[in-house]
Every structure is written in structure tokens, then in C-alpha cells.
Amino acid sequence: MASAEAPENPHASFAMACILSLPRTAYYFPSFINPALESRLLEKILSAPKPRWTTLSRRRLQTYPSRLTGTNTLIAEPLPTWLLDPIVARMQGVGIWAESPHRGPNHCLVNVYEPGQGIMPHEDGAAYWPLVATVSLGAPIVLDIFEKDAGGGRGKLVGRILQEPGSLLVTTDDLYKEHLHGIAEVTSDEDLGSPTIANWNLLGSPQDFETGRYDRQTRASLTYRDVLKVSNIGNSLKLFGKR
Numbered sequence: 001m002a003s004a005e006a007p008e009n010p011h012a013s014f015a016m017a018c019i020l021s022l023p024r025t026a027y028y029f030p031s032f033i034n035p036a037l038e039s040r041l042l043e044k045i046l047s048a049p050k051p052r053w054t055t056l057s058r059r060r061l062q063t064y065p066s067r068l069t070g071t072n073t074l075i076a077e078p079l080p081t082w083l084l085d086p087i088v089a090r091m092q093g094v095g096i097w098a099e100s101p102h103r104g105p106n107h108c109l110v111n112v113y114e115p116g117q118g119i120m121p122h123e124d125g126a127a128y129w130p131l132v133a134t135v136s137l138g139a140p141i142v143l144d145i146f147e148k149d150a151g152g153g154r155g156k157l158v159g160r161i162l163q164e165p166g167s168l169l170v171t172t173d174d175l176y177k178e179h180l181h182g183i184a185e186v187t188s189d190e191d192l193g194s195p196t197i198a199n200w201n202l203l204g205s206p207q208d209f210e211t212g213r214y215d216r217q218t219r220a221s222l223t224y225r226d227v228l229k230v231s232n233i234g235n236s237l238k239l240f241g242k243r
């Protein structure tokens with residue numbers, strides 16, 4: 001009988017997932033998680049109590065395990081099990097965190113976008129090891145990649161990555177350090193096809209986009225990162241409090 005869960009490490013090769021038409025390096029894995037796990041994660045996220053949320057003007061956000069301090073330091077605390085299991089082991093199985101300082105992610109931002117919402121072009125900065133692993137939930141969305149202009153602001157659009165629900169996108173190296181990424185604040189994504197979408201040949205279900213467009217629906221992302229500076233002060237305080 002077929003299992004409800006996707007098999008462990010369904011992707012034979014990291015190299016096969018490389019988006020070759022972009023400045024290296026980004027990797028796209030369709031169906032990284034199956035629809036049953038995707039629904040469970042969405043339910044968990046959307047039912048989170050109000051204090052868990054940061055409401056920004058153009059998206060909602062949850063931060064796990066906690067926000068970084070003013071010196072870009074993470075107070076050591078494990079990610080919750082529902083964010084770790086089975087996703088992180090599956091990522092590690094593909095080798096995604098093999099070279100990161102902590103050999104795995106220690107931080108996860110959960111973004112929720114309604115139709116018309118997005119995120120301005122930005123870079124993720126020096127607090128993290130230069131790799132972001134993004135699991136998409138609920139609906140597709142297009143991520144735009146821009147060159148930086150001379151002042152470090154938004155330059156030329158160099159590619160568009162279509163992220164299907166259940167997929168994993170890994171951006172690293174050049175794409176992380178030398179480019180900006182953003183999501184347009186639109187209610188539909190248009191002009192979708194092989195010439196305009198950098199990962200078209202890697203999509204799991206390109207037929208879903210054969211009309212060349214779709215209307216946006218609620219989409220969530222789990223963005224996993226490895227914070228470079230970690231402080232154990234939280235654990236010391238806990239021990240101190242117990243005395």
C-alpha cells in the first residue's frame with residue numbers, strides 16, 4: 001500500500017536540482033513534502049495563538065525559536081519538533097546543511113502572504129550562514145531575483161523562480177550574497193512559461209500553469225537558516241534559576 005508520506009530523500013541528487021539558468025546557485029526540489037504533511041503544517045501555522053504573530057503591513061510572520069538579539073545572536077533553544085521532523089532530516093539527507101557551522105538550521109521564519117501581499121527586494125544579511133532553505137505551503141508563488149545596483153539597491157531582474165506548494169527552494173552562495181530577492185505585491189502571477197521561469201524544467205506539475213497565470217491564494221513559507229552566533233546564556237539562566 002502506498003504510504004501517505006513521501007519517501008525519505010526522494011531526490012537522488014542535489015546537482016540535478018540546480019537551477020542552471022540563474023547565476024549559481026539555487027536548487028529546486030518539487031514535492032519535497034507531500035500534501036498530507038503540507039496540510040498539517042499549514043493548520044499548525046494558521047492556528048497559532050495571536051502572540052506568536054508579528055503582523056507587518058504586507059505579510060504575517062512567526063519567528064522560531066526566537067528573534068535574534070541586537071547583535072544578531074540567537075539565544076540557544078531548539079526549533080520546535082513540528083518544524084524539525086521530518087523536514088530537517090530530509091534536508092540533511094540531501095546534503096543541504098553539510099557545510100553549515102551547526103550542520104543544520106537553528107532558526108526558521110514562517111511567512112504568510114495573502115493575495116496582494118509580498119516582500120520587498122532584500123538580502124538576508126550577515127547574521128546567517130549564506131544559505132536559505134524555503135519550504136512552500138498552500139499555494140504557488142513567484143520569487144523574483146534582482147542584481148544589486150551600484151548602491152546595493154534593486155537592479156535588473158535576472159530571474160523568476162516559481163515555487164509550487166510542497167516544494168523546497170535552496171538559495172546560496174552568489175545568489176544569497178550578490179543578489180536581492182523579493183515577492184511582488186500582486187493578486188495574480190502572470191507570464192509563466194519556459195522562457196520566463198528559471199526553474200520551469202524542474203517543476204513537478206508544469207501543466208498546472210499551462211494558462212500562463214494563476215490567481216494568488218494564501219501561501220506560507222518556512223525559511224530555514226543557520227544563525228552564525230549562538231549564545232548559551234538562556235541555558236545558564238535556566239540553571240541559575242533552578243538553584
Ligand SMILES: O=C(O)CCC(=O)C(=O)O
Nearest residue numbers: 109111119124134221223
Ligand atoms: O516567503 C518567501 O519565500 C521569501 C521570504 C524571504 O525572502 C525572507 O524571509 O527573507
